[in-house]
Amino acid sequence: MYRPRAWILNIGNELLIGRIVNTNGAYIARELTLRGVRVERIIVVSDSLDEVATTVREAIGRADIVVTTGGLGPTDDDITMEAVAAALNLPLVLNTAALGMVREFYHKRGLELTKERIKMAYLPKNAEPIPNPVGAAPGAYIYYSGVHIIVLPGVPSEMEAMLKIAIEKLDPFLPKLCIVEEGITVTGIPESSLASLLRKASKLCSDCYVKSHPKGHEIDNPIVEVKVLASAPDCDTARSKATRVLDALRKYIGGI
């Protein structure tokens, strides 16, 4: 099965000094993986116009889908739209639809447009704005010589809502997949002891998403829910992938 390749670029100095952990990268990676995309790189890069433009150029040369996060705000260090425009040799222009979104956001809060707020409506020429249901800054979707470029903000709640919209746009280009979730509840084994068994079992399915959710006390009363999300062109195959992981896990647990 053809699987489009993706690069994820997370832009922000706060990530490079280790002030925050790159949860956005993992979130996007999981969502794309579950839609049949092969994520090949997650790259954190600084709020530097040159660095971002260089990295976007590298990405469009080697991926079918490029998703960026961060650097869409009203301040001078928010340079992502400018960097993407530079990487694609496109001018940065005031996008009427994006301006409408920004105006509406502030109008609802009784605020006027300012130069800083209008800045958020400048997108690379011919980009399609992605509405932001949570915050002020629109994102952008650009189809450029065979590559889908999705530009999202860095605030996780905004990014998550907008990624959903972006993935709908990508839908015609994504593999047709059935996604299933199956789970078991494991009692009497602390999550810390279960971890290596989970790791081993999850290796049986490279594109399953395996996660454990502790529900009881780690030592006194360990209860852990294990969920496996699996995808395949048809639902039977997807289900059998998930089942294989869970069956292996049951076997390993029986061996303790």
Add this chain to the structure above:
Amino acid sequence: MYRPRAWILNIGNELLIGRIVNTNGAYIARELTLRGVRVERIIVVSDSLDEVATTVREAIGRADIVVTTGGLGPTDDDITMEAVAAALNLPLVLNTAALGMVREFYHKRGLELTKERIKMAYLPKNAEPIPNPVGAAPGAYIYYSGVHIIVLPGVPSEMEAMLKIAIEKLDPFLPKLCIVEEGITVTGIPESSLASLLRKASKLCSDCYVKSHPKGHEIDNPIVEVKVLASAPDCDTARSKATRVLDALRKYIGGI
């Protein structure tokens, strides 16, 4: 002040499918930042020999320090040492000192060496093994045409202990810095409301590490400790950087 540039490469499919969040990247970024290093990239790449070798080649062309994590174990998909050797055009050889470390690890547990265990003692030629105080696989330190390459395992507890050893090796090449920590306790403001003020204040110091630790109940009895780690060539400057962030924070809090 001269600041060496670092690239961090985190190797592992589990990161690219979003099964785990790249906490190693943030941990290493913080430790290096506090030692005066400018971290320019954090890159997640798959367990593919070609992909890792390509990324290591890119990194050594553009950084003074390259730190990798992951892919040092006994199984076939642990390819990091081989990929680093390929990127540097060095042969992969059985390192006697590394073999001693691996032998000792298993001997203490009453286990013999096997082919899979011996594999972990193969390092690029002339690499210096980094002992692993927690697990089995040694790391490696390689000085290659002006670039310091540090190869660490992916298990966070092992990586953290070995990064400390590696940073001691780098010490002569790192800026001489004084690192100070200062803190305040904020009562009556939930951490969620404090967040934007912290973000604003921490922007006053690009190489400070600002962190909040909630100590009371988020709503009923909010108590948050705020710590600022700052570094500078001399301690007075470091202290004044931390103070500037905390003074600004006090001012913003007073304005609520």
